[in-house]
Amino acid sequence: xxxxxxxxxxxxxxxxxxxxxxxxxxxxxxxxxxxxxxxxxxxxxxxxxxxxxxxxxxxxxxxxxxxxxxxxxxxxxxxxxxxxxxxxxxxxxxxxxxxxxxxxxxxxxxxxxxxxxxxxxxxxxxxxxxxxxxxxxxxxxxxxxxxxxxxxxxxxxxxxxxxxxxxxxxxxxxxxxxxxxxxxxxxxxxxxxxxxxxxxxxxxxxxxxxxxxxxxxxxxxxxxxxxxxxxxxxxxxxxxxxxxxxxxxxxxxxxxxxxxx
DNA sequence: AACCATTGCAACCGCGCTGGG
DNA sequence: GCCCAGCGCGGTTGCAATGGT
Numbered sequence: 001x002x003x004x005x006x007x008x009x010x011x012x013x014x015x016x017x018x019x020x021x022x023x024x025x026x027x028x029x030x031x032x033x034x035x036x037x038x039x040x041x042x043x044x045x046x047x048x049x050x051x052x053x054x055x056x057x058x059x060x061x062x063x064x065x066x067x068x069x070x071x072x073x074x075x076x077x078x079x080x081x082x083x084x085x086x087x088x089x090x091x092x093x094x095x096x097x098x099x100x101x102x103x104x105x106x107x108x109x110x111x112x113x114x115x116x117x118x119x120x121x122x123x124x125x126x127x128x129x130x131x132x133x134x135x136x137x138x139x140x141x142x143x144x145x146x147x148x149x150x151x152x153x154x155x156x157x158x159x160x161x162x163x164x165x166x167x168x169x170x171x172x173x174x175x176x177x178x179x180x181x182x183x184x185x186x187x188x189x190x191x192x193x194x195x196x197x198x199x200x201x202x203x204x205x206x207x208x209x210x211x212x213x214x215x216x217x218x219x220x221x222x223x224x225x226x227x228x229x230x231x232x233x234x235x236x237x238x239x240x241x242x243x244x245x246x247x248x249x250x251x252x253x254x255x256x257x258x259x260x261x
Numbered sequence: 262a263a264c265c266a267t268t269g270c271a272a273c274c275g276c277g278c279t280g281g282g
Numbered sequence: 283g284c285c286c287a288g289c290g291c292g293g294t295t296g297c298a299a300t301g302g303t
Contacts, residue, residue: 015273017297039288055289056272091291103271106292111269 014048018057022047026054027062060103067099071108079105080113084127 029045035058036044038051047054060066071079075097082093090102090109097105117124 017271037288052274052289053272059290060271088292102291107270110293 012048013050013053015053018061022049023057023062026058030058030062056103060101063101065099066101071100071112075100076113079109080117080127083109083113083124 025045025047029041033044035041035055038055041047041051041054042049045054049057078097079093082096086092088106090106094100094102094105114124117127121129123129
C-alpha cells in the first residue's frame with residue numbers, strides 16, 4: 001500500500017504556524033466553495049500549504065462551530081467516561097462532545113485528565129485503581145526524607161510542618177494502594193464468581209482489608225503503625241488468579257511494615 | 262532582571278483504511 | 283483482485299507562554 005506522504009514532493013510548501021492572512025484565505029475559500037478535495041484546495045485557494053495542513057487547520061481551529069475555552073466539569077466527566085469505554089479513540093469521543101475536536105480532547109487528556117487520574121491513584125489506561133509498583137516507587141524517598149527530618153539535623157523553624165506533610169503524603173500513598181487491593185479483589189472475585197470463605201457476599205480477605213482501611217471510609221487516613229500488619233499472611237494468591245505480581249507487590253510492601261513513621 | 266524548567270497547545274508525521282479505476 | 287490516491291486518525295514534536303529560582 002505504498003503511498004507517499006501527502007506533502008512529499010511539494011517542495012517549497014510552507015510549514016509551521018498559520019498567519020491571519022492564510023487563515024482568511026482558507027476560511028473565505030471554504031465558505032464560498034466548500035473544501036472539496038483537500039489535495040487541490042491549497043492551489044485553488046491561493047495557499048502555499050499542503051492539503052493535509054489545510055484540513056487540519058480547518059477542522060481543529062477555523063471551523064465556525066468550534067467551541068473554544070476551558071472544558072467544564074460535565075465535559076471532563078464525559079471524556080473520562082467515554083475514554084474508559086473507547087480508549088484512545090479521540091475522534092469517536094469528539095463526536096459526543098459538540099464543538100470539541102479530537103485534537104483538543106486528546107491534548108486535554110494528555111495534559112490535564114491523565115495527571116488528574118494518576119493523582120487520584122487511578123490508572124488512566126485501565127481506569128482502575130493503580131496497584132502497580134510504581135505507586136510505591138515514591139515512598140522510599142518520602143520515608144527517607146521524613147526520617148532525615150525526624151533525626152533533627154539542621155531542623156528549620158517549620159520542620160514539624162514538613163514532617164507532617166511527608167507523613168500525610170506517605171499515608172495517602174499507602175491508603176491508595178490498599179484501596180486498589182480491595183477494589184481489585186472485589187472485581188476479581190465477583191468476575192470469577194468463586195465462593196469464598198467468609199460471611200455473606202464478602203470474603204474474609206476483603207473484610208480484613210476493609211478493616212485495615214477503617215471500614216472502607218475513603219477519607220480515613222491509613223496512619224496506624226499496624227497498617228500492613230498481617231497483609232502478607234492473607235495469602236492473596238489463593239484469591240487472585242495472578243502471574244506472581246501480587247507476591248512481588250507484597251514483598252515490596254514488607255519493608256513498609258518495618259519502616260517507622 | 263535573567264535564566265532555567267515546566268506546561269499547554271497547535272501543528273506535523275506516518276500509518277492504516279477506503280473507494281474508485 | 284490489485285493498485286493507488288485521498289482521507290482520517292492517533293502519536294509525537296516544536297515552541298510560545300508561564301512559573302520558579
